[in-house]
Amino acid sequence: MKLSFGNVLSESFGFFFGNLRLFFHLVTIPWIISLLLRVANSALGGDTPFAALIEKALDAVPTVMFMTAWMRVTLLGTARLDGLPGLGWSRRETAVMVHLLQVAGMTFVLIAAFMMMMGPLDLESLRRGTPADPELAQRQALAAPLAMGFIVSAVLALRVCFGLAASAVDVPFTPRHSWAYSRGNAWTIIGLLFLILIANAIATMMALIVPLQLVRGVLGADTAAAVIAWASAILVSYGGVAIMATAQAVIFRNLTGWRDGLPLAQAPS
DSSP states (O other): OOOOHHHHHHHHHHHHHTTHHHHHHHHHHHHHHHHHHHHHHHHTTOOSHHHHHHHHHHHHHHHHHHHHHHHHHHHHOGGGOOSOTTSOOOHHHHHHHHHHHHHHHHHHHHHHHHHHHHOSOOGGGGSTTOOOOHHHHHHHHHHHHHHHHHHHHHHHHHHHGGGHHHHHTTOOOOHHHHHHHTTTOHHHHHHHHHHHHHHHHHHHHHHHHHHHHHHHHHHOOHHHHHHHHHHHHHHHHHHHHHHHHHHHHHHHHHHHOOOTTSOOOOOOO
């Protein structure tokens, strides 16, 4: 079938905003875990690219816990939830994590290699009139292929990542299956999920900056302002994860004809 960009987007946002109470119920523990990881990284002086990458890798654990539960709610309803996300880890979460590594593992490796090669960004060097640093220019030239590889792998990951919904409902599924079922809808899927990612990034940035400036202006306390801003931004980020997971589940259901207890429709040749 041909996916409708507008219908999938409308259903994804509509389901999320129609289930906000459920969202806050399911996100609470993963949200706290992610916030503790952010605070711990900051307390340990984690302002380097390597520390940021380690934090993101660890943060995949609570994210997968929440995402798995939210996809099951989207496809099966609340009656099929096994427990509150964050209270345990089962074979289902393992299957989703393995599937996620298959889909986005190379993308993470490429962006990690790019960040490590580029090093921390020196804002002073970007000022007009500052002479170019030959060493930085050399690193940028070497990192350019990594950046191109990241872009290509990210586009491919967006096309096949809807298969994560299959792992969430215990259906054997691989990126090859996702590739086959998405024939004829590839750019619709890529554009739809990319739009959700961009919207989430903008909303998360605003949720970080606005509370940070407000609390710092009122209390004059940098640490308290940072923690409140992180809490706000992480919560908004999880909202984006929920919308993305809903879209993936809707795409999976529409393209495969999946219904609980029934075999999948044959992939188009």
